[in-house]
Amino acid sequence: MTLFRFSAGAAMASVLTMLLLTSPAHAAGKDYRFEVLQTQPAGKDLTDVTVRLTHIPDGKPVTGAVIFQTRVDMGPEGMGDMTGKVTPQTADPAGHYRFRAQTGMAGKWALTLTAKVQGETDTIRGSVTFDAK
Ligand SMILES: [Cu+2]
Incomplete structure (x- = not known):
């Protein structure tokens, strides 16, 4: 029994080591950042927002990302319940x-985005703040 316990403990330790070694891959979603490039009024109660997605480790812009979830709300002004429709262009x-x-x-409004990036298993989530006139 003692022997069994010992080997079970050793197995647990190696599983832990593997988890630690592979953790950077699981943190890939944090390697990306959304940034506002431009904000432009687009008529009554409408704002056009241009966003860039950057892969932080090499500073390169990410092209071809599929942004499949968007939300805009006034959270930055303490009005998280005030939302609007977002239409991707x-x-x-x-x-x-x-x-x-x-x-x-x-x-101030927050634009929250969820994206899939080619070659990345993680879903990328990010939020940017912009000013609406
Ligand atoms: Cu408001």
């Missing part, structure tokens, strides 16, 4: 992602 080949957001009130 055509992305350009340079990796600029454009969105038309319904911003029913002037002030």
